[in-house]
Amino acid sequence: MSKGQTDRLSEQQQKSGGPKGIFGENAQIHEVSVTEATDEVFDKLKKAHPLLKFRHRTKIPKKEINDELNKIDSRLGKTLYVKNAKIKPDGGIIEVEDDKGKWRIILVVEAKHQGKDVENIQAGKKVGKNNDQDLMVAGNAIERVHKNINEIRNIMIKENHFPYVVFLQGSNFSTKTLDVLAPDGRCVKIKHDSGEMNRIDRVTAANYSMSINQNHCENIFIKKNGSYMMLQATSIYARCEPWKEEEMIEIMMQVAETSLSILSKQLSEN
Amino acid sequence: MSKGQTDRLSEQQQKSGGPKGIFGENAQIHEVSVTEATDEVFDKLKKAHPLLKFRHRTKIPKKEINDELNKIDSRLGKTLYVKNAKIKPDGGIIEVEDDKGKWRIILVVEAKHQGKDVENIQAGKKVGKNNDQDLMVAGNAIERVHKNINEIRNIMIKENHFPYVVFLQGSNFSTKTLDVLAPDGRCVKIKHDSGEMNRIDRVTAANYSMSINQNHCENIFIKKNGSYMMLQATSIYARCEPWKEEEMIEIMMQVAETSLSILSKQLSEN
Numbered sequence: 001m002s003k004g005q006t007d008r009l010s011e012q013q014q015k016s017g018g019p020k021g022i023f024g025e026n027a028q029i030h031e032v033s034v035t036e037a038t039d040e041v042f043d044k045l046k047k048a049h050p051l052l053k054f055r056h057r058t059k060i061p062k063k064e065i066n067d068e069l070n071k072i073d074s075r076l077g078k079t080l081y082v083k084n085a086k087i088k089p090d091g092g093i094i095e096v097e098d099d100k101g102k103w104r105i106i107l108v109v110e111a112k113h114q115g116k117d118v119e120n121i122q123a124g125k126k127v128g129k130n131n132d133q134d135l136m137v138a139g140n141a142i143e144r145v146h147k148n149i150n151e152i153r154n155i156m157i158k159e160n161h162f163p164y165v166v167f168l169q170g171s172n173f174s175t176k177t178l179d180v181l182a183p184d185g186r187c188v189k190i191k192h193d194s195g196e197m198n199r200i201d202r203v204t205a206a207n208y209s210m211s212i213n214q215n216h217c218e219n220i221f222i223k224k225n226g227s228y229m230m231l232q233a234t235s236i237y238a239r240c241e242p243w244k245e246e247e248m249i250e251i252m253m254q255v256a257e258t259s260l261s262i263l264s265k266q267l268s269e270n
Numbered sequence: 271m272s273k274g275q276t277d278r279l280s281e282q283q284q285k286s287g288g289p290k291g292i293f294g295e296n297a298q299i300h301e302v303s304v305t306e307a308t309d310e311v312f313d314k315l316k317k318a319h320p321l322l323k324f325r326h327r328t329k330i331p332k333k334e335i336n337d338e339l340n341k342i343d344s345r346l347g348k349t350l351y352v353k354n355a356k357i358k359p360d361g362g363i364i365e366v367e368d369d370k371g372k373w374r375i376i377l378v379v380e381a382k383h384q385g386k387d388v389e390n391i392q393a394g395k396k397v398g399k400n401n402d403q404d405l406m407v408a409g410n411a412i413e414r415v416h417k418n419i420n421e422i423r424n425i426m427i428k429e430n431h432f433p434y435v436v437f438l439q440g441s442n443f444s445t446k447t448l449d450v451l452a453p454d455g456r457c458v459k460i461k462h463d464s465g466e467m468n469r470i471d472r473v474t475a476a477n478y479s480m481s482i483n484q485n486h487c488e489n490i491f492i493k494k495n496g497s498y499m500m501l502q503a504t505s506i507y508a509r510c511e512p513w514k515e516e517e518m519i520e521i522m523m524q525v526a527e528t529s530l531s532i533l534s535k536q537l538s539e540n
Contacts, residue, residue, distance in 0.1 A: 062471055062479075065475075065479070066479045069478050069479060072492050073490065073492055075480055075481075075490070076478040076479060076480055076490075076501075077478065077479045078479055078480060078481060079470070079471075079474050079477075079479045079480065079481060079482055080471060080474075080479065081445075081462060081463055081468045081470045081471050082463060082464065082465040082468050082471050083463065084465065085465065085471045140414060141414075143413075143414035143416070143417040144410060144411075144413035144414055144416075146413070146414075146416035146417050146419075146420050147413035147416050147472060147475060149416075149420075150416050150419075150420070150475035150476060151475045153475075154475055154478055154479075157492075157494075157499065158494060160495075175351075192351060193351055193352060193353065194352065195352040195354065195355065198351045198352050200349070200351045201332055201349075201350060201351050201352050201355045202417060204349050204350075205335075205417060205420035205421045205423075205424055206420060207349075208339050208346040208347065208424055209332075209335070209336045209339060209346060209347045209348055209349045209350065209424075210345055210346055210348060210349065211345075211348060211349060212349055220343065220345070220346075221497075222342050222343055222427075224427075224428060224500065225430075227491075227497055227498040228497045228498070228499075229427065229499065229500050230494065230499050231346075
């Protein structure tokens, strides 16, 4: 390990609170399920808005999405093969009841992990066919994330907000290059701009390659042939280290509050 | 096997041309790669429109998609981690040059196979953990299809057509229940409306659950708050048996010609 690498690693570890700080089992970071974080957000919303009625669902029947589409245009929402098909985002769906008794979606949350290279290197575990590589070539499973995004885009097609939050975590989602210390003293580099490692680009079609780690709940309208086109952008939060419960809650609260503010503006205009 | 089942199976096999007709290695159907079919479509288009200039690409750099988005609004198209990231639809992309020298996409093709239950049953091959099941519970890999669809939706955001064709094939995409004869004389049912078998519903978010096996190249505009909202719907072609080359070519030609007709209408209006 070069002097420069050692310094950089040391600095990185100090910033993140010690030698095991990047993460790993002993880290002071407790990764909790996004379901629990969403439960907490649901409680916080009820406390913050005692006059509003909220509900938290774990799934939406595909039939409900189809019915919503079909109301807009009779050509839409007609096809369903498995009658009880459902959409199940990891953190579920939070809704608020409007003044006409209709439930409006204000938060949908997914959490996806991909890439265990930091853990493997720190544990001295080699990977690959012959167990002789430090790094595992990244897979493409994350591309499945677009399916539920498109389903929720469809059910929210009449709304002016899109409160879809995806937390991406793992070495395949690192936004900076990391130096990780192996038990044998070597420093292994995890490059954030390598095609064999990074998979953030496989998700950004869902936010029109806008900035990541930002709340995009309020829809963007672009001009098109004298009319407007509405863009529904996913709020993508990506990094290598696990998201802490309080961080997830803060982000989700921001997005849910953005939804409420857009809805209340609409309701007061009507 | 009941009398009714035998009759139905016999009828089905007669319709599809004999005992091996549903499909299988001996069937008279030759499944060709969608790449070859697209090459053929490229040649046919050149012959049909000798005054137009076409090109056939196998991939689009993600940077090109981002640049297109960024031209529309400076907030869009900013994020790219892997500089040479590319989108590679199975059948590639066919474009036509417009009167300003700009290449316009007129066809994008993907072909996805999932579910080998017919082949397994016909071969007498049992599946599952203990090799004792006739049917394999369907996987979810097909959900990845939405990623490239969303990428092409983005690069075509200014267009009024969306010439994206997906050919789905396999027991997970059957549009009707099938009775398949096993070598031991049993008739095994493959249900098209079972949640353990059918995966068409995992794709239909990409066409707003409109009808499948139909050309949806021409975009739909729906009213929204006094303005219009454009829907880009994928043309999803799904069935259990393999698509024949001539069938794929016919469908692709229809979609490409729809693109040309929409583009030429636009160009003559300008």
